Amino acid sequence: MKQYDAIVVGSGPNGFAAAITLQQQGISTLLIEGADSVGGGMRTKELTIPGFKHDVCSAIHPMALASPFFATLPLEQFGLQFTYAPYQAAHPLDNGETAFLHKDIYETAADLGRDGTTYLKLIQPIVNRWKTLALDTMGPLRFPKDPVFLAKFGLNALQPATWIAKRFKTEKAKALWGGMAAHGIQPLSNLTTSAIGIVLSGVGHKYGWPIPVGGSQSIANALATYFRSLGGEIQTDFWLTDTADLPDHKILILDLTPQQILKIKGLDLQESYKKQLKRYRQGMGVFKIDWALSELVPFKDKRCQQAATVHLGNTFEEIARNEKLSHEGKLVDKPFVLFTQQTAFDKTRAPEGKHTGWAYCHVPNGSTVDRTDVIENQLERFAPGFKDTIIARSTINTRQLEEYNPNYIGGDINGGVMDILQLYTRPTWSFTPYRTSNKKVYISSSATPPGGGVHGMCGFHAAKTALQDHFNINVNL
CATH class of the missing domain: 3.90.660 (Polyamine Oxidase; Chain A, domain 2)
Incomplete structure (x- = not known):
């Protein structure tokens, strides 16, 4: 199997943000997705009858242009249009x-x-x-x-x-x-x-409040095309249950919320850290x-x-x-x-x-x-x-x-309640919540700051942290 510097699990906006940030720095990155198409909360399907395209999750995107990370990407050159x-x-x-x-x-x-x-x-x-x-x-x-x-x-x-x-x-x-x-x-x-x-x-x-032409899937498709243009690779239909099933890699970034992380075998997380994840509130x-x-x-x-x-x-x-x-x-x-x-x-x-x-x-x-x-x-x-x-x-x-989308625990589309106790201390009480107790494993989902929304900032900060920790690379917006 091919070796990678990094593997990112989950192709929502934060998964893509992490993968793109890494690949931009020349870090060979594989993005894996459990479903048959990329997008996470940015998918568009014919849910009712043929010819009617419906956004499965996110629809209107107030934070898409307001995101400091998305503002750096040339997505319009890769097919994305807003109305x-x-x-x-x-x-x-x-x-x-x-x-x-x-x-x-x-x-x-x-x-x-x-x-x-x-x-x-x-x-x-x-x-x-x-x-x-x-x-x-x-x-x-x-x-x-x-x-x-x-x-x-x-x-x-x-x-x-x-x-x-x-x-x-x-x-x-x-x-x-x-x-x-x-x-x-x-x-x-x-x-x-x-x-x-x-x-x-x-x-x-x-x-x-922009509306992506063709549906929210258009955002995912543009991110995927841009990521591949940088040399990144994507594999769909890959539900991760055990890290032993992954190709060799140096770091692993999970666009997953705490309950999903706790189900994965082989992450080698400390019991004290897992207890903190179990206390995370939806x-x-x-x-x-x-x-x-x-x-x-x-x-x-x-x-x-x-x-x-x-x-x-x-x-x-x-x-x-x-x-x-x-x-x-x-x-x-x-x-x-x-x-x-x-x-x-x-x-x-x-x-x-x-x-x-x-x-x-x-x-x-x-x-x-x-x-x-x-x-x-x-x-x-x-x-x-x-x-x-x-x-x-x-x-x-x-x-x-x-x-x-298994990240939506009990239908919670925000990845955990964003009250005063979990606004920034999500999913654990840490100044760098993207790190886990395993120095090679990071979290990039909406269960980290700044929380839910299609903005990619959770993924950017997770990748930024990993780049500093393992490759001595500092990136800023």
């Missing part, structure tokens, strides 16, 4: 109002009326200083490049989203804020839940639906048809209450639903005149209860007649999601 919606996000309310995340921060502020100044004060610094902030926050705990600005950001980001919501006076502004913060998949009363809301809003204004799961639709969703506010993502949860109070109940293991009748409509902006994904819909809601980790009705009721609530547009649907519960 954009007129509105990055929409949030309709029962009272007839709709809040919008415009690309232009001042349009958003104007739309929020008397809360516009509060919004600008909260989000404008992120737009102005994102590149520095990204380097200081999207990685392990280190002395920051701009400690003063990071401290100012932290004063807001570390707060529960419920605290920030009190700064706004209108239901419209509070709702927009709640929808952004709820992407964190945890109770909005938790510390640090403001961080995700601030970041998603800020990068939306700076870069937009977050809520998701129940997801994909639809083939006869037409665009008939939202009451037609402007919602021009939004990349539509947040369906009504008021901040309703979202916060239902997220808390879901976290506590309860099923709710009106869950917070994230809905996307890619074919409104990318005509390559459905037959002419037809459309796709993509949505999920948060559920208790491991729940297998069918949430089809409650999700579709939420669509119908803000888009009467939606159910009449359904041609076909495909559903996936938490167990099926984990079977599809």
Whole structure:
């Protein structure tokens, strides 16, 4: 068997980031993937009927252009194209109002009326200083490049989203804020839940929320083509259960979460380290639906048809209450639903005149209860007649999601809850969490900082650490 300097297990965004970072430095790298195609959470398949292309997991990519790592890659030269919606996000309310995340921060502020100044004060610094902030926050705990600005950001980001919501006076502004913060998949009363809301809003204004033409698979395909152009090799249909099955190698990087790592034989991890992995905590799961639709969703506010993502949860109070109940293991009748409509902006994904819909809601980790009705009721609530547009649907519960991608334990797409205790100390309490107790084995998954999302930063930092440890090579962004 051929020998390699490094083997990377898992072809999600972090697996590719690790493999590319290594191969760029001349480190011969093999990327292995258990499924029959690369991509991890970046796959697109005909889940309903032929001709309708659905994103299996990730769909809209706020962090793709905001990622310091992806920003260094020439992916457009390898086939990747993005398109954009007129509105990055929409949030309709029962009272007839709709809040919008415009690309232009001042349009958003104007739309929020008397809360516009509060919004600008909260989000404008992120737009102005994102590149520095990204380097200081999207990685392990280190002395920051701009400690003063990071401290100012932290004063807001570390707060529960419920605290920030009190700064706004209108239901419209509070709702927009709640929808952004709820992407964190945890109770909005938790510390640090403001961080995700601030970041998603800020990068939306700076870069937009891009939609990959052809589906999220296009990102994976571009990464694969670029990696191979560097001399890297890829092997699919290789489920790793024992390191004895691998070719000879110097280092091993795992784009896997703790429970998957614990199942692999031959890693030679210390018992004390394995105990730490066993204590790692998962977050809520998701129940997801994909639809083939006869037409665009008939939202009451037609402007919602021009939004990349539509947040369906009504008021901040309703979202916060239902997220808390879901976290506590309860099923709710009106869950917070994230809905996307890619074919409104990318005509390559459905037959002419037809459309796709993509949505999920948060559920208790491991729940297998069918949430089809409650999700579709939420669509119908803000888009009467939606159910009449359904041609076909495909559903996936938490167990099926984990079977599809074993990293999604109990349907947890974030790779572990990102609360105050696991925001940076994931998966262990270490200043360099990419290292394991075996000096030749590293972790690059979303179970390491900065956590979930299609940004590749976990993989970059894992590879950076391995390059320093074994090859005396220092790489920076």
